[in-house]
Amino acid sequence: MNGFLMAVVGFFAAVIGSMGLGGGGILLLYISAFTDIPQLKAQGINLIFFLPIGAVSLFFHIKNRLVDKKAALLTVLTAVPTAVLGAFLASAVSQDLLRKGLAVFLFFLGARELIGSFKKKRRL
């Protein structure tokens, strides 16, 4: 991928990622689909990319008073050790069936969000 394309892709991936829309994996989707970069390296690029992007976004989100700091602290507290645990387990267990299960779950989650956006509610 040439430098210009990387710049464009990085820009848009960051916009989506900073809005919490990509679940931190939006660049990976693009790299996997449009380049020959091997999967593991692509995942690594996606992860490292999100570090400065997430930091910049978070800075502005906090400035805009959109972050619930207490909620963030509590979730991060348990998220970090379980992420480590998950990473270790990933190499020991077959992910295939579980991944398909997660995909199905996420599909319905997305559908719920999408359908919910069309409904008139007191509080969205």
Add this chain to the structure above:
Amino acid sequence: MQTGNKRKKLFLLMTGALCGFLNGFFGAGGGTVAVPMLRKSGLGEKEAHATSVAVILAVTAVSATFYLIRGSVAISDTLGYIYTGVFGAALGAYVLKKISVVWLKRIFGALIMAASVRMFLR
């Protein structure tokens, strides 16, 4: 979730545990699940998205460390995306502030559905 501060705290701890595990195990999914769970704990839609970035950032730092130590990737591989990415991040934060909640849900829902289909077919 209105009842009991303790219950809310427990729910948030559970949210973190689930999101962290999903991201560690699958390399994805944690941030996505974080948004509706944060909503359920009482946060507004925009706040849930913004706060989820904090969670994603934390677990990403964990996973990125593993990748760097293993030598699966070098920082130089990513710079080409980051130079402009930081501006995209600032723009995204601005858009999140301004976008209507309806459209936020709509785009989020559509993106997850698309990503889940891709995940299923992998």
